[in-house]
Amino acid sequence: MCKILFTLIALMPAFCMAQETADSSSTDSTQRTFVVVNMETGVPVRDVLVYTDNGQGAKTAWDGTFRIEKAFRRVSFTHGGYVKRIMDVEEMQGDTIALLPNMLAMGEVVIWGHRRNMTASIIPKPSKTDLQLQQAVPQGFNPLGLLFLGFDQLWGKKMRHSKAAKEQKKKMIIENY
Numbered sequence: 001m002c003k004i005l006f007t008l009i010a011l012m013p014a015f016c017m018a019q020e021t022a023d024s025s026s027t028d029s030t031q032r033t034f035v036v037v038n039m040e041t042g043v044p045v046r047d048v049l050v051y052t053d054n055g056q057g058a059k060t061a062w063d064g065t066f067r068i069e070k071a072f073r074r075v076s077f078t079h080g081g082y083v084k085r086i087m088d089v090e091e092m093q094g095d096t097i098a099l100l101p102n103m104l105a106m107g108e109v110v111i112w113g114h115r116r117n118m119t120a121s122i123i124p125k126p127s128k129t130d131l132q133l134q135q136a137v138p139q140g141f142n143p144l145g146l147l148f149l150g151f152d153q154l155w156g157k158k159m160r161h162s163k164a165a166k167e168q169k170k171k172m173i174i175e176n177y
Helices: 002-027 128-135 143-176
Strands: 031-038 049-052 057-059 065-069 074-079 082-088 096-099
Touching: 049 065, 057 065, 074 096, 082 096
Parallel strands: 031 096
Antiparallel strands: 031 065, 049 057, 049 074, 074 082
16 A cells, blocks of 8 residues: 555656646647757857747847747847848748857957046136135235144145055056056
């Protein structure tokens, strides 16, 4: 009795999978699965956009596969690195579609540059009256100005020197990169 029970439990997954494939084949009878490959190498191509004349659209998965319904007459395949291909139903006999690599397409573009001074375009030029007001020096003794002058003499030079050293270090790192 135990042997029969053990055999039934062992065969249960196989029966379930057989039932599942029978159910899936009956519902998917209107769809076809295709694989898009590189014509030269035979390697599957991912992210190919597939459009049919009746409005269906698909995108190939990582393994180059896609599924569409059978009710179409023409299909177009587009990808950035490959020549666009349009096929009729009669041409699609097998399940593999080959795309020709576009030799004129550019692969990867790397752009190097330096940051330019953007303050000239952001800060507007002052008018004549603003310049005159900035040049006007107040008359008399200014204790805050004297305090600022002392602070600048003691700490300002150190701050400017350390800031210039940091900027020079950044510039060397970027140039040596």
